[in-house]
Amino acid sequence: MSVVVIGGGPAGLAAAASLASAGEETYLVEKDELGGFPKKHNFHLLAPRLETYEDVIQPLINEAKSKARVLEHAEAIGIEKKGDKFNIRLGDGKVLTADAVILASGFEPLQPETLLEYKAYLYPDVIPSWKLEEMLSPNSPTNGIATRPSDGKRADEIAIVFCAGSRSRTLGVPYCSFVCCGYSCKQAIEIKRSNPEARVHLFYMDIRTIGEEENTLYWVAQEECGAHFVRGRVAGLEKRGDKLIVTAEDTLLNRRVELPVDLVSLDVAVLPSKTIKDFAQKLNLELTENGFVKTSRVVDTNIPGFFVAGMTSGPKLIEMCIAEGSAAAASVANYLKEGKGHGSKC
Amino acid sequence: MVVNVEELKAEWLPPKDFTLSEEGHDLSLADEVRKILGGERIDLCFRCGTCTAGCTTGDRLTEYNPRVIINMAKEGMWNELAELGDVIWQCVSCNKCVQHCPKDARPADIVRAVWTVIRHRLPQETEHNPRLVLEGLYMGQIAEKGRVDETKLARDFYGKMGRRLTLDDMMFGIKKVGLTRLIRTSKAPNWDKVKPTVKKLIEERGK
Numbered sequence: 403m404s405v406v407v408i409g410g411g412p413a414g415l416a417a418a419a420s421l422a423s424a425g426e427e428t429y430l431v432e433k434d435e436l437g438g439f440p441k442k443h444n445f446h447l448l449a450p451r452l453e454t455y456e457d458v459i460q461p462l463i464n465e466a467k468s469k470a471r472v473l474e475h476a477e478a479i480g481i482e483k484k485g486d487k488f489n490i491r492l493g494d495g496k497v498l499t500a501d502a503v504i505l506a507s508g509f510e511p512l513q514p515e516t517l518l519e520y521k522a523y524l525y526p527d528v529i530p531s532w533k534l535e536e537m538l539s540p541n542s543p544t545n546g547i548a549t550r551p552s553d554g555k556r557a558d559e560i561a562i563v564f565c566a567g568s569r570s571r572t573l574g575v576p577y578c579s580f581v582c583c584g585y586s587c588k589q590a591i592e593i594k595r596s597n598p599e600a601r602v603h604l605f606y607m608d609i610r611t612i613g614e615e616e617n618t619l620y621w622v623a624q625e626e627c628g629a630h631f632v633r634g635r636v637a638g639l640e641k642r643g644d645k646l647i648v649t650a651e652d653t654l655l656n657r658r659v660e661l662p663v664d665l666v667s668l669d670v671a672v673l674p675s676k677t678i679k680d681f682a683q684k685l686n687l688e689l690t691e692n693g694f695v696k697t698s699r700v701v702d703t704n705i706p707g708f709f710v711a712g713m714t715s716g717p718k719l720i721e722m723c724i725a726e727g728s729a730a731a732a733s734v735a736n737y738l739k740e741g742k743g744h745g746s747k748c
Numbered sequence: 749m750v751v752n753v754e755e756l757k758a759e760w761l762p763p764k765d766f767t768l769s770e771e772g773h774d775l776s777l778a779d780e781v782r783k784i785l786g787g788e789r790i791d792l793c794f795r796c797g798t799c800t801a802g803c804t805t806g807d808r809l810t811e812y813n814p815r816v817i818i819n820m821a822k823e824g825m826w827n828e829l830a831e832l833g834d835v836i837w838q839c840v841s842c843n844k845c846v847q848h849c850p851k852d853a854r855p856a857d858i859v860r861a862v863w864t865v866i867r868h869r870l871p872q873e874t875e876h877n878p879r880l881v882l883e884g885l886y887m888g889q890i891a892e893k894g895r896v897d898e899t900k901l902a903r904d905f906y907g908k909m910g911r912r913l914t915l916d917d918m919m920f921g922i923k924k925v926g927l928t929r930l931i932r933t934s935k936a937p938n939w940d941k942v943k944p945t946v947k948k949l950i951e952e953r954g955k
Contacts, residue, residue, distance in 0.1 A: 601775075620794075621794075621851075624791060624792075624794065625791050625792055628791060631794075633795075652823070654795050654815075654816075654819055655816065655819055655820065655823065655825075
């Protein structure tokens with residue numbers, strides 16, 4: 403019995419590590435290198451618990467590497483189901499045959515340039531949030547200090563724009579990206595701690611710091627780090643002299659504000675990965691109206707033997723992705739033991 | 749048909765000045781508020797509006813909105829706060845907001861700190877300014893008796909402002925303050941011993 407896990411991010415790593423530990427023959431297919439989005443963008447502190455990448459994701463990589471058969475720089479470009487078996491075709495022409503598949507292909511961030519009103523296509527100091535995250539890692543080229551890409555100067559006034567693309571019917575992203583409120587507050591805390599001179603202005607419609615994020619991230623940013631929260635969606639941005647002027651309505655004070663800043667970070671929306679659409683056509687996989695995989699009981703899909711974990715079924719926190727990876731592993735083990743076709747009906 | 753031309757007259761208002769300076773929003777006001785006892789809690793407010801919803805003063809005076817006053821101070825809106833110069837001081841210190849506040853920010857204390865900061869920045873006030881009249885009467889009573897006679901205060905205040913105390917006012921007073929406090933007019937015990945010191949303090953405060 404063999405299982406193929408597609409995607410080596412937090413969810414895929416957890417799934418592969420759990421399955422391999424349970425004694426299943428597990429293949430982990432990753433198109434770049436293990437660690438997923440957090441690895442690609444040099445994450446350091448992870449929201450919401452402020453644990454480090456080294457403490458949370460590196461151990462999963464080590465475990466997966468030691469127990470599962472890891473194929474890095476190998477992209478799953480095709481899939482077909484023949485009887486009870488899945489054939490997964492890789493970029494190099496190799497074909498893996500599996501009794502069960504876990505798709506953990508993650509997400510795509512919305513490209514900031516597509517948000518025309520924020521002019522990221524024009525100004526290098528308008529960056530997507532993952533670029534700010536890269537900068538805030540202590541081992542970054544800027545030593546953890548937020549700086550302006552245009553001239554390398556330290557950014558003392560920083561605007562963080564929530565819901566950049568999310569919650570927009572116009573852009574076809576009507577859902578909430580779930581992770582941004584938490585990591586934005588975390589970034590505000592990190593900015594203040596790495597540069598006490600800095601002031602962070604956060605433009606939001608609602609603060610959705612769920613669960614314990616409320617007082618461990620939102621309140622800390624507001625009370626201890628003096629973060630400046632403005633309730634209002636940013637309408638536009640222009641350059642005046644050395645500064646970028648952010649325009650929004652402060653809806654709590656009924657007035658327009660124009661705020662001059664050095665750096666603008668956009669909390670770009672979480673979009674379904676391209677793999678999902680591709681696989682959905684090949685397998686008749688059911689999707690939600692937003693293009694994520696439709697699930698029942700968290701990790702099951704409408705295809706017996708085909709499971710999902712992590713952002714494949716919608717935006718969620720890293721720790722939730724890891725939990726779903728393990729949950730998918732347990733469901734696969736159950737599926738292989740109980741016999742095919744059981745427990746996987748939508 | 750007769751058209752009243754006066755009613756049709758309209759003028760384009762000039763665009764409202766943005767209150768944020770080129771350097772960013774003005775933090776100096778909030779910094780000054782933080783220095784005053786109670787004002788250091790200004791960053792605790794997350795602007796839920798519970799203080800305003802339960803406010804005794806706001807119930808009678810819609811311009812009195814503690815959430816907005818705290819918010820304006822944080823944003824450095826000096827001019828807008830100055831426009832509320834005859835409103836902010838009217839907090840009756842019932843402390844309902846202190847009890848209601850989910851963030852334990854003590855809104856009444858923050859508003860008092862904001863008032864302490866901005867009162868010195870208000871434009872020159874005339875002697876008929878209601879706030880100064882009331883404050884003078886209030887402090888005068890404190891200096892004389894060490895206590896405030898609410899009925900006398902209201903009667904004297906309305907007298908000076910050219911208005912009579914009505915039965916409705918009396919009923920409101922009884923409802924909000926209680927009959928016993930309204931009729932208590934005696935001096936505080938041993939008041940004559942501390943009177944000179946208090947008078948001196950009040951005089952110094954006025955300067």
